[in-house]
């Protein structure tokens with residue numbers, strides 16, 4: 093019996109090897125061609141934290157060590173913490189109570205607001221900002237304010253909350269306010285009645301933004317363009333599209349200034365939403381990466397609309413399945429490949445950030461921060477896509493990316509993607525994704541050969557490979573990225589579990605064939621292993637001389653660079669001046685220097701770990 097089955101599986105192996113020796117071609121240009129992205133913000137791979145769940149993530153009286161360590165890993169990779177949006181449904185329930193001293197929010201016994209859940213039914217106090225200030229130093233924060241609340245004192249309430257945020261947050265860096273979560277849905281949750289639409293929203297938004305500018309920002313010498321209008325959320329075809337909001341003049345100058353109140357556009361999406369999406373989701377479905385392009389098409393139109401304005405576009409809330417994931421679907425390794433592809437794909441669209449939404453009970457969150465569902469806190473496969481993306485772009489402030497899903501007819505259609513990553517305008521990495529589903533139980537997994545062609549100047553060059561891998565698409569633990577596990581130590585710190593150096597040599601004809609197993613991603617890296625590549629820190633310090641085209645005053649590119657640079661600014665509020673949208677050059681060079689100078693003063697070339 094035993095030998096017969098061994099024979100059978102050997103036969104199966106040779107058959108599958110013969111049958112599945114498929115290959116796909118890709119030519120990687122040595123320098124960025126037309127269409128490659130702008131510089132990617134080092135805070136790009138970001139998070140959204142549901143406000144009511146903050147204490148679960150950063151802790152109560154005791155700090156949450158898992159969250160702290162997992163975020164520190166990402167800081168170590170890009171030099172700057174990920175952008176964090178503190179926002180979601182519950183921002184529209186919050187009311188400040190100076191005397192509420194608990195490490196939690198509490199129900200407001202005197203709630204008076206309207207809505208299915210009253211718009212002031214959650215009280216937060218000083219501990220809230222203590223808990224929020226635990227995020228890594230300089231974390232760029234978009235702080236969500238309450239737009240839903242409409243009692244007579246609504247201006248006092250929003251001004252109070254904004255003041256508290258800026259007064260009490262010292263370690264993190266509030267870079268923008270979002271006023272209202274998904275206002276296009278306000279009729280559904282009872283926050284508004286009657287003729288609610290983009291035009292009325294614009295008036296209410298301007299009213300509050302102007303008041304916060306007058307009473308909170310101006311006294312601190314912070315510029316007016318500090319606010320992010322929420323554009324249409326779950327549906328396209330509302331009067332909340334970016335174009336509509338522009339028509340309603342949401343970008344008009346703050347009174348008494350020549351500056352708009354708008355900092356960036358803020359939009360939300362989910363690949364799939366329970367109760368809204370009309371089909372039954374499977375892992376196999378989203379591992380076909382072309383389905384993501386199809387789902388995101390409407391949002392690409394919103395990005396196009398933002399391109400016609402001077403303001404950048406941030407996808408501040410995103411997830412594979414909303415609102416809180418799906419067991420066996422979002423907590424498996426297949427979701428990590430989806431997530432890595434999504435970061436790379438949306439980086440090619442020139443947006444400034446993606447905020448993957450986190451709740452403590454979501455099976456889509458990159459980690460579970462507390463004990464829920466009878467399970468201890470743990471790291472999910474998704475987290476590894478943040479680590480991979482951040483280590484690929486590195487701390488250079490110079491990463492740009494091009495590429496996407498390949499059009500490969502046959503049974504791999506939709507499952508193959510290639511991204512070329514440039515550093516200082518030189519090809520630095522090629523990311524190969526083979527997302528064809530293969531489960532743990534599948535003994536002899538097939539693979540795809542990526543036949544890569546490089547510029548002849550790279551012939552004979554040695555490359556290093558880094559793998560994002562696990563035993564199969566349905567695995568819930570045991571993922572590794574670049575030989576590192578973030579699960580093994582138990583506290584979120586990295587542990588190298590496989591120190592094999594994977595190297596290959598580009599042929600004399602400039603070609604390289606890389607075999608990528610189904611359900612795996614491999615990064616082909618130039619100039620050393622991923623995370624160990626030497627780079628020109630001087631260029632990072634002084635974007636204004638190295639990339640003049642990225643910083644021309646008033647251009648969209650300048651805005652994007654300014655936005656990302658302001659996100660990396662951890663200095664005090666006197667350098668946090670968003671007022672003059674035409675002086676992006678000054679701001680960018682100052683802020684990049686402020687953030688990176690101490691780390692990089694020691695040498696022109698540095699290694700990053």
Ligand SMILES: *[C@@H]1O[C@H](CO)[C@@H](O)[C@H](O)[C@H]1NC(C)=O
Pocket residue numbers: 126127128129130440441442649
């Ligand atoms: C992103 O910006 C670059 C540089 O401006 C441009 O060449 C490219 O076409 C843009 N990509 C998209 C999708 O708009």
Ligand SMILES: *[C@@H]1O[C@H](CO)[C@@H](O)[C@H](O)[C@H]1NC(C)=O
Pocket residue numbers: 298299302344345346347
């Ligand atoms: C400035 O004030 C005018 C008059 O009160 C008002 O109509 C306008 O909406 C205000 N602008 C902003 C941005 O609030």
Ligand SMILES: *[C@@H]1O[C@H](CO)[C@@H](O)[C@H](O)[C@H]1NC(C)=O
Pocket residue numbers: 416417418419454455465467
């Ligand atoms: C999340 O996963 C746990 C098991 O890990 C399960 O008990 C729970 O029902 C899941 N919740 C959702 C919304 O999928």
Ligand SMILES: *[C@@H]1O[C@H](CO)[C@@H](O)[C@H](O)[C@H]1NC(C)=O
Pocket residue numbers: 374375420529530531566
């Ligand atoms: C892989 O496992 C998942 C979850 O158990 C299952 O739904 C799917 O059908 C499996 N796929 C294959 C190809 O066996």
Ligand SMILES: *[C@@H]1O[C@H](CO)[C@@H](O)[C@H](O)[C@H]1NC(C)=O
Pocket residue numbers: 313314315666667669671672
């Ligand atoms: C911030 O901008 C305002 C308005 O343009 C200006 O008056 C002020 O001097 C600026 N502050 C700093 C620190 O640059």
